[in-house]
Structures are given as structure tokens and as C-alpha cells.
Amino acid sequence: MEKKRVAFITGGGGYLGGETALTLAREGVAVGVCDIREENVQNIVDKIIAEGGVAKGYVADVADSKDITAAIEQCAEDFGRLDIMIHSAGGSTRIAGPQAKWTHLVNQEDYVIDKVLKVNLYGAFWSSRAAARIMIKQGEGGKIINLASTVGVNGMCCSTDYGAAKGGIMSLTKGLAKELGPHNIQVVCVAPGCVARPEDTFLTDKYKYGTNFLNQMCTATDIADLISFLASEKNRFITGQTYIIDGGRSLALKGTDGE
Ligand SMILES: NC(=O)c1ccc[n+]([C@@H]2O[C@H](COP(=O)([O-])OP(=O)(O)OC[C@H]3O[C@@H](n4cnc5c(N)ncnc54)[C@H](O)[C@@H]3O)[C@@H](O)[C@H]2O)c1
Numbered sequence: 247m248e249k250k251r252v253a254f255i256t257g258g259g260g261y262l263g264g265e266t267a268l269t270l271a272r273e274g275v276a277v278g279v280c281d282i283r284e285e286n287v288q289n290i291v292d293k294i295i296a297e298g299g300v301a302k303g304y305v306a307d308v309a310d311s312k313d314i315t316a317a318i319e320q321c322a323e324d325f326g327r328l329d330i331m332i333h334s335a336g337g338s339t340r341i342a343g344p345q346a347k348w349t350h351l352v353n354q355e356d357y358v359i360d361k362v363l364k365v366n367l368y369g370a371f372w373s374s375r376a377a378a379r380i381m382i383k384q385g386e387g388g389k390i391i392n393l394a395s396t397v398g399v400n401g402m403c404c405s406t407d408y409g410a411a412k413g414g415i416m417s418l419t420k421g422l423a424k425e426l427g428p429h430n431i432q433v434v435c436v437a438p439g440c441v442a443r444p445e446d447t448f449l450t451d452k453y454k455y456g457t458n459f460l461n462q463m464c465t466a467t468d469i470a471d472l473i474s475f476l477a478s479e480k481n482r483f484i485t486g487q488t489y490i491i492d493g494g495r496s497l498a499l500k501g502t503d504g505e
Contacts, residue, residue: 250300252325253477254278254318256308256373257335259286261443262393264293265466266332269474271299275330278321280304280314282335308335308369309361318376327384330477331377333392336366338408348404359407366411370418374433378426387430389477392419394437394488396496412437416488423486432485434476438469439492458493 253270257263259281267277271294279294279301281287287303294301302324306317322328339346342361347354370392381388397405398412416435423433441464442454450456455463472491475481490496 249327250274250276250325251329252276252278252321252327253330253332254280254304254321254328254373254377255332255334256280256306256314256369257333257393259283259288259290260334262438262441262466262469263332263334264290265470266334266473267301268293268297268299269467269470270330270477271301272297273474273478275477276300276302276325278302278304278318278325280306280308280317280321280335282307308333308373309364311368311372314369314372315376318373318380322380327386328377328380328388329386330389330391331373332473332477333370333373335369336393336411338362338397338405341365350404351406354407362407363411366408367414367418370415374418374422378422378429378431381431382426382429385429387432389481390422390426390431390433391473391476392433392435394419394435396437396439396490396492399437399488399490400496419488420486427485432476432481434481434484434486435488436469436473436476437488437490437492439464439490439495441466441469455493457498458495459497460493462493464491464493 258267258279279290284305291301291303304317306313308314339348342358346358392415394412394415397409401409419435
């Protein structure tokens with residue numbers, strides 16, 4: 247009998263993580279859906295199960311090394327293996343709470359910078375390390391996929407913390423790919439441009455699709471499909487790379503306020 251591949255997705259209750267979880271489940275992957283918000287987890291697990299897929303939920307904080315490590319270990323134990331780890335938990339200033347402000351670094355508060363770095367960058371370290379330890383022990387290779395952003399490639403005003411965290415993830419991808427290559431574990435990174443979430447009503451049309459060269463909006467499915475290929479067995483030879491998926495937007499990203 248063919249083995250059922252198992253994926254663990256942080257931020258799996260979010261917009262891109264949720265769509266990725268559903269996409270992988272439709273392809274026959276058993277999915278560990280992880281998020282800090284229980285209702286987000288339940289929503290995606292319920293959807294996968296309603297479609298006849300296999301999923302289990304895990305509530306954990308990626309910024310907490312022990313918490314996220316325990317969740318990944320639990321997922322591997324529950325499903326009997328781990329083949330794919332996707333770190334999608336993250337976001338810019340907004341993840342520091344409703345009081346957090348998008349502002350230049352000189353005005354930014356410690357707690358905002360701390361939160362943005364801990365969830366995006368440290369989260370990638372903790373979850374990649376926990377998954378790698380399991381995959382090495384398993385001895386059958388694996389795929390580790392972290393979500394970065396074009397902000398990490400080009401930088402952006404009022405998001406220096408976020409850009410640095412995502413740039414750090416791209417660097418982590420390169421070094422870790424070298425360390426894990428001999429174990430046949432591939433490490434890659436996906437860097438979206440703007441994928442407007444339904445709740446991002448404050449974004450202007452120009453920001454959503456007027457600044458890319460395809461003049462269309464990127465959808466969560468576009469991102470999930472790329473991740474699905476990178477996580478698949480068809481991807482046998484890619485490692486250490488960052489895939490920008492932004493309709494060419496970053497080619498012209500100046501990093502000016504609001505652009
Ligand atoms: N949407 C975009 O335009 C865009 C662009 C570039 C990069 N990205 C990146 O893609 C990833 C997913 O973004 P999204 O648009 O799906 O955002 P989202 O807010 O819809 O999803 C993020 C999820 O992460 C969860 N989360 C937040 N803090 C957490 C923590 N400490 N521990 C565990 N879970 C936590 C949230 O509850 C949420 O469900 C993020 O890393 C983001 O930086 C998104």
C-alpha cells in the first residue's frame with residue numbers, strides 16, 4: 247500500500263495556510279493544521295473532513311519553541327510520520343495586536359518589533375528544526391517550506407521588522423538546505439507579493455493589483471498551488487531557493503510608504 251504523506255502547517259487556519267491545507271488534503275496528504283487561534287484550526291479541519299480528507303488540529307504558538315516543537319512531535323506521533331512542514335504563521339505589524347502601528351523604525355515600539363521577529367523568523371527556526379529532527383530520524387527525506395515575502399527581498403518603509411524577518415527566512419532556507427541536503431530533506435521558501443485577504447478592506451485597488459505587471463489579483467490558490475508543487479514528490483531536485491510569486495511586482499517595488 248502506498249504510504250500517506252503527512253504535512254504539518256503552521257498558520258494553517260489563516261488565509262494562505264488554510265488554502266494550502268485544503269489543497270494538500272485534496273491531493274491525499276494527511277494534514278496537521280496548526281494555528282494559535284483554535285477557531286481558525288477547527289474551521290479548516292472541519293472543511294477538510296467535510297471534503298473526505300484527513301486532518302487533525304493543533305493549537306500552538308510558533309513563537310514559543312517548546313510549544314511548537316511539542317505540537318509537531320505530536321502530529322508525527324498521531325499520523326505515524328512527517329513528510330512536509332510548512333511555516334505559514336506570520337504577518338507584519340498587525341500580528342502585534344490592534345494597537346500596533348505601521349510606522350518608521352525610529353518610531354516603532356519594542357513589543358511590535360519583538361512580536362514580528364518572533365512569529366515570522368523565530369517561528370521558522372523552531373518549526374523547521376523540529377520537523378528536520380523528525381525527518382532525519384525517519385530517514386526518508388522530506389520537504390520544509392517557509393513563507394517569506396517580497397518585502398524580505400526589497401524592504402519596505404514601515405515594515406523594516408517584517409522585511410528583516412522574511413529576509414532572515416530566505417537566508418535560513420539557504421543554510422538549512424545545505425545542512426539537510428545529505429538527508430534528502432529539501433528546504434525552500436515561497437515569497438508572495440500582495441495576496442489581499444477578505445478582511446484587508448483597507449487596501450486600495452492600486453495596491454492589490456495595480457502594482458503588478460499582470461494587473462490581476464493574486465489569489466490564495468495561486469500560492470497554494472506553488473506550495474503544493476514544491477511539497478510534492480514531483481519536486482525532486484529543488485532546494486535552498488526562494489520562489490517569488492508576485493506578478494512581477496517586486497521588479498518595481500521602490501519601498502516607498504504605501505506602495
Ligand atoms: N497575504 C499576503 O499578502 C502575504 C504576502 C506575503 C507574505 N505573506 C505571508 O504568508 C503567510 C500567511 O499569510 P496570510 O495572508 O495567510 O495571513 P493570515 O493572517 O490569514 O494567516 C496567518 C495565520 O497565522 C496565525 N498566527 C499568528 N500568530 C501565530 C503564532 N504566534 N503561532 C501560531 N499561529 C499564529 C494566525 O492566527 C493566522 O491564522 C505569513 O507568513 C505572511 O507573512 C502573506
